[in-house]
Amino acid sequence: MRSAAAGSGALLVLEGPPGIGKTALLTAVGTDADGFTVLHARGGDLETGFPFGVVRQLFERRLVEAGEDERRELLAGAAALAAPLLGFDEVRRWAGADVVGGVASYPRLHGLYWLAANLAAERPLLLVVDDLHWVDAPSLRWISYLASRVHELPILLLVATRPPEALPEGSALVEPIVSAPEARMIRPGPLSGAAVAAIVAEAFGTEPGRRFCAACHTATGGNPFLLRELLVDLRHAGLEPTDASAGRVGEAGPASVARSVRRRLAATDTPSIALAQTVALLGSRAEHRHVAALLGSTSGDVTTAAASLVDAGILEPDLPLRFVHPVVQAAIHAGTPAAERVDGHARAARLLAGEDAAPEEIGMHLLATPAVGDPWVVDQLRG
Secondary structure, three states, X not given: OHHHHOOOOEEEEEEOOXXXXXXXXXXXXXXXXXXXXXXXXXXXXXXXXOOOHHHHHHHHHHHHHOOHHHHHHHOOHHHHHHOHHHOOOOHHHHHOOOOOOOOOOHHHHHHHHHHHHHHHHHOOEXXXXXXXXXXXXXXXXXXXXXXXXXXXXXXXXXEEEXXXXXXXXXXXXXXXXXXXXXXXXXXXXXXXHHHHHHHHHHHHOOOOOHHHHHHHHHHHOOOHHHXXXXXXXXXXXXXXXXXXXXXXXXXXXXXXHHHHHHHHHHOOOHHHHHHHHHHHHHHHHOOHHHHHHHHOOOHHHHHHHHHHHHHOOOXXXXXXXXXXXXHHHHHHHHHOOHHHHHHHHHHHHHHHHHOOOOHHHHHHHHOOOOOOOOHHHHHHHHO
């Protein structure tokens, strides 16, 4: 960060298995980035087919919040080439030139590079991209394009991804980024036995037994997320952190986490369950107003239900509405009855179409519904 602030940027990669603490580290860096403009984005397993979705997460809100004069400066010069994909066709009037290109064309990538450069000219820029392995292909191409040139700019590009053996299918574009000569790699390790004991003591508010802590360490392998989920589950079960309880700690893993999440969700009220299922199907763009519209609820009702899910350790406490971990989202989405899932995606598509959302964003939901020969759906997919 000091190097980037001085004008020599870098690509920093956090690599590790799910739950090892990558997101927590990204959050900590963003919180401590005094003097930087901080822009965040996160890939999503339901959204990998949404072209430039992560790029839009990074830049769209910043440009929307800018006044027209500032937006004109940020999209000046070659940056105007990126304006259409971010929804700012007004740039045609300023540029007086054709700024249209293909979805992943070189002009688009070049324009986005200069948009980042223009932002960094104001103050150093921190670009944070979580779950790189679920980022759409056009955004990955741009990240790779920027990474090879970032040393020329006051930009820190901070990304987090899984190790090669844990990458999902279709993430071939991730490897060139993380293995690039300019990439600096950090691989967070598991928690030590002493660290696990400290977290167990904090969770239960009392001094735990040594064997109990050792059992928690063994069950989770020192994975912070699995440990947190295990402790929530043990507390809900009324288990005391004593050596006599060590044998009941059991094994922790994605399957047990999913069961734990579903049990905790079932213990909440009906509005909270419906809210969790709606946020799960909307993905990382679960905006408050969209959730309320799909549920037919008021904003206050959504806020109240969200608070219950925060208390249950299912949702993060801040906005936008998002889950504490992708494993939690996947568990709730998979646990939603199929008919309700299909109906929710269909209604979400029509809601977004009514707001003139990007065709790809609408199509993401339509592809999760069965083909029934609906002419409106055909028109949307052609779009």
